[in-house]
Amino acid sequence: MTTEIAEPASKIELPESVGGDIPSFEITLKVRRYNPEVSDEAYWDEWKLTMYGTDRVLDALHKVKWEHDGSVTFRRSCGHGVCGSDAMRINGRNRLACKTLLKDLDTSKPILVEPIKGLPVEKDLIVDMEPFFQSYREIMPFLISKGHEPTKERLQSAEDRERFDDTTKCILCAACTSSCPVFWTDGQYFGPAAIVNAHRFIFDSRDDAGDMRLEILNDKEGVWRCRTTFNCSEACPRGIQVTKAIAEVKQAILSRSV
Numbered sequence: 001m002t003t004e005i006a007e008p009a010s011k012i013e014l015p016e017s018v019g020g021d022i023p024s025f026e027i028t029l030k031v032r033r034y035n036p037e038v039s040d041e042a043y044w045d046e047w048k049l050t051m052y053g054t055d056r057v058l059d060a061l062h063k064v065k066w067e068h069d070g071s072v073t074f075r076r077s078c079g080h081g082v083c084g085s086d087a088m089r090i091n092g093r094n095r096l097a098c099k100t101l102l103k104d105l106d107t108s109k110p111i112l113v114e115p116i117k118g119l120p121v122e123k124d125l126i127v128d129m130e131p132f133f134q135s136y137r138e139i140m141p142f143l144i145s146k147g148h149e150p151t152k153e154r155l156q157s158a159e160d161r162e163r164f165d166d167t168t169k170c171i172l173c174a175a176c177t178s179s180c181p182v183f184w185t186d187g188q189y190f191g192p193a194a195i196v197n198a199h200r201f202i203f204d205s206r207d208d209a210g211d212m213r214l215e216i217l218n219d220k221e222g223v224w225r226c227r228t229t230f231n232c233s234e235a236c237p238r239g240i241q242v243t244k245a246i247a248e249v250k251q252a253i254l255s256r257s258v
């Protein structure tokens, strides 16, 4: 059995008949590099690349890694906005590299790519996600129900399902948490993503542990640390109304006895 190595999208030669000429353009990609095995200092590296109208920042990073410098290090898995592994700062804004088309950026200037903020950088664009997932684990992101196991599916009305629909869309990319100024200065803060995932169960009519989660988030490092800067909502690649979800959790704490 042979294993085929996938080529980057920018190297695929489409036939002329598919859309005629494929418009190409030049970009300068600047990537924040850091390798603690070599130096404690981070620095900028840059490459001039020929890219195409359908290429994304992820394709440019692949082109660099596969054709120029194999040591450039970043995470990605699905390549299509599903796994949440390639959140990074692109021109100063948190985005998914796989969902950011180069043609939508100002290509007359260098495109700056840096690791997300507030989490320790391990190498180049890779950060240590453990503090992020620690907060996620603490809010118990799973259904908790009392009593006996049901003998058939747990029924829920369409209205009850709608109540937490928005927060089911989270892909745990950390774009929200790492865009939050409170999280930058206080790494103990649960952060928007943990609260979003708590919201997903707190407002689920089938779950019985809402009060426990509200008590956890009533902590001094919980929802009350939020300063409503809306950075999180702007950063979310899934369009989740993160700040609204945090406000609803605050309201639930105030209206329930915790």
Ligand code: SF4
Pocket: 084, 169, 170, 171, 172, 173, 174, 175, 176, 177, 192, 193, 196, 235, 236, 237, 238, 239, 240, 242
């Ligand atoms: S709420 Fe949005 S930005 Fe935050 S982790 Fe989930 S998908 Fe990413």
Ligand code: FES
Pocket: 075, 076, 077, 078, 079, 080, 081, 082, 083, 084, 085, 086, 087, 096, 097, 098, 099
């Ligand atoms: S690579 Fe999976 S979300 Fe971007």
